[in-house]
Amino acid sequence: MDYRDSPEEAAFRERLSAWLQEHLAPFKERLRANPPSEERLGIAADWQHELFEGGYGALGWPEAFGGRPANSIERYLVVEESAKLGAPWHLNMSVTLGWCAPALLTFGTEQQQQAHLPPMLSGREIWCQMFSEPNAGSDLASLQTRARRDGDNFVINGQKVWSSGAHWSRWGILLARTGDGPKYRNLTFFIVDMSTPGIEVRPIRQMTGESDFAEVFFTDCVVPAGWVVGEVDSGWLVAIATLLNERVALSAGAGAAVIAVQGLERLLAMSRRTRRERGRVADDPYFRQRIAQAWIGALANRLTAYRVLSAQFKGQAPGPEASVLKLSGDLWSQQLSEVATEILGVRLLAGRGGDLAEDEGAWAYGALINRALTIGGGTSEIQKNIIAERVLGLPKGS
Ligand SMILES: Cc1cc2nc3c(=O)[nH]c(=O)nc-3n(C[C@H](O)[C@H](O)[C@H](O)COP(=O)(O)OP(=O)(O)OC[C@H]3O[C@@H](n4cnc5c(N)ncnc54)[C@H](O)[C@@H]3O)c2cc1C
Known part of the structure; x- marks a missing residue:
C-alpha cells in the first residue's frame, strides 16, 4: 500500500496547512502558558468554531447541519495537520463530536438533530457522557440509575460517576434502566439538559490537581419523553454504537x-x-x-x-x-x-x-x-x- 499523498491529497494538505497556519496563532498564544483544563476546553471550543466557519470543522457531516462533503483521507488530514501544527484539543470536544453527535446522527429524531447538531459541530455546545456508575463500569449493562415513565415525561433517580466535563457541559447523554428483566434490555438512552432541576454535579479532584470529571446525582429529575434517543428499552443498541465510536475517537x-x-x-x-x-x-x-x-x-x-x-x-x-x-x-x-x-x-x-x-x-x-x-x-x-x-x-x- 502506498501511504504517500496523491496529487489531489497533497494539494488539499497544502491548502489546509496554509489555512491552519494563518488562523492558529491567537489560539496557540492562549495555550502558551498551559492553562487549566476548563480554560483549555474554552479555547478548544473556540477553535472548533473557527474551523467550522472556515469550512474544515464538519467535513463529512450532512450539509443540513453545516457539514461539507469530504472523503475519508481529507477528514483524516484535518486531524493530522491540526495535531502537527499544535491546534487546541480537549477531551470534551471528542466526547461532543466523536461520540455524542454521531449517536444523534444515527439514532436521534429530526428535532433532536436540528436542535443540537449545528451547535455541536460549531463548537457552541459542549456535551458529556453519563454511563458509568459506582457499580457499573466494564460491566456497564449492570447500571442501576432508573428512569420511570410518568405521562409525557421520565423521572430519573440514581448516580453516575467519572462523567468527564459534566460540570462544564450544557447537555449530556445518559443511559438509564427503564424496566426489570435481562440486563441488556430495559435500558434507555436519553439526552439531558444539565441545568434541569434534580441534577447535582460534584467535580472529582484527580492527582493532577484538576477536576476533569464529576459525580452526577439525579433526584426526581423530570425529563421529557422527547429526549429519548432511539426506542424506549432499546438503549443498549445506541450505547454499543456510542461506545464503539468512543473507542475510535479516543484511539484514532x-x-x-x-x-x-x-x-x-x-x-x-x-x-x-x-x-x-x-x-x-x-x-x-x-x-x-x-x-x-x-x-x-x-x-x-x-x-x-x-x-x-x-x-x-x-x-x-x-x-x-x-x-x-x-x-x-x-x-x-x-x-x-x-x-x-x-x-x-x-x-x-x-x-x-x-x-x-x-x-x-x-x-x-x-x-x-x-x-x-x-x-x-x-x-x-x-x-x-x-x-x-x-x-x-x-x-x-x-
Ligand atoms: C479519564 C477517564 C474519563 C472517563 N470519562 C467517563 C465519562 O465521561 N463517562 C462515563 O460514563 N465514564 C467515564 N469514565 C469511566 C470509565 O468508562 C470506566 O472507568 C471504565 O469503563 C472502567 O470501569 P470501572 O472504573 O468501574 O472499573 P471496573 O470495571 O470495576 O474494573 C476494575 C478492574 O477490573 C478489570 N476488569 C473488569 N472486568 C473485567 C473482565 N471482564 N476481564 C478482565 N478484567 C476485567 C478492569 O480492567 C480493571 O482493571 C472515565 C474514566 C477515566 C479514567
Whole structure:
C-alpha cells in the first residue's frame, strides 16, 4: 500500500496547512502558558468554531447541519495537520463530536438533530457522557440509575460517576434502566439538559490537581419523553454504537494524534536541549534507542489509525482493530511519559509555572494524566478480552 499523498491529497494538505497556519496563532498564544483544563476546553471550543466557519470543522457531516462533503483521507488530514501544527484539543470536544453527535446522527429524531447538531459541530455546545456508575463500569449493562415513565415525561433517580466535563457541559447523554428483566434490555438512552432541576454535579479532584470529571446525582429529575434517543428499552443498541465510536475517537481521533505528534516532537526537542553528565541526551545511546522505539511505535499506531478511520468514514462498524489501537496507543503514551520522566529525573516535579518546569509543566502533567488512558473508554484488560475473542478466536470467559 502506498501511504504517500496523491496529487489531489497533497494539494488539499497544502491548502489546509496554509489555512491552519494563518488562523492558529491567537489560539496557540492562549495555550502558551498551559492553562487549566476548563480554560483549555474554552479555547478548544473556540477553535472548533473557527474551523467550522472556515469550512474544515464538519467535513463529512450532512450539509443540513453545516457539514461539507469530504472523503475519508481529507477528514483524516484535518486531524493530522491540526495535531502537527499544535491546534487546541480537549477531551470534551471528542466526547461532543466523536461520540455524542454521531449517536444523534444515527439514532436521534429530526428535532433532536436540528436542535443540537449545528451547535455541536460549531463548537457552541459542549456535551458529556453519563454511563458509568459506582457499580457499573466494564460491566456497564449492570447500571442501576432508573428512569420511570410518568405521562409525557421520565423521572430519573440514581448516580453516575467519572462523567468527564459534566460540570462544564450544557447537555449530556445518559443511559438509564427503564424496566426489570435481562440486563441488556430495559435500558434507555436519553439526552439531558444539565441545568434541569434534580441534577447535582460534584467535580472529582484527580492527582493532577484538576477536576476533569464529576459525580452526577439525579433526584426526581423530570425529563421529557422527547429526549429519548432511539426506542424506549432499546438503549443498549445506541450505547454499543456510542461506545464503539468512543473507542475510535479516543484511539484514532484528534486527542491521540495530538499526543503522538506533539508528544514525540516535544520529546525530541527536549532531548536535544537537555544535558546530562555525558553530554546531550539526544546523543546518549540508551536514550537514542528509547526515542527510536517511541518513533517506531508512533508510526505503527498511525498506520493502524488509518485502517480504523477509513473503515469508520466508509460507514462500517469499527472492528477489533480499534481495540488493538487503543491498547497499543495507550501503552505507547504511557511509555512516552516514562522516557520523559527518565530524562528529566527530579526536574519532572517542577510543575506548571515553576522556573525549572520543562514545557510549562506538560511532562509532569502528562506523567500523571496518562495513567488514566488505560482505564477510560474501556480498560486495557477489556480490549485484550475483545482481541482474544474476536481476533484470536479464544473461547469467551465465563
Ligand atoms: C479519564 C477517564 C474519563 C472517563 N470519562 C467517563 C465519562 O465521561 N463517562 C462515563 O460514563 N465514564 C467515564 N469514565 C469511566 C470509565 O468508562 C470506566 O472507568 C471504565 O469503563 C472502567 O470501569 P470501572 O472504573 O468501574 O472499573 P471496573 O470495571 O470495576 O474494573 C476494575 C478492574 O477490573 C478489570 N476488569 C473488569 N472486568 C473485567 C473482565 N471482564 N476481564 C478482565 N478484567 C476485567 C478492569 O480492567 C480493571 O482493571 C472515565 C474514566 C477515566 C479514567
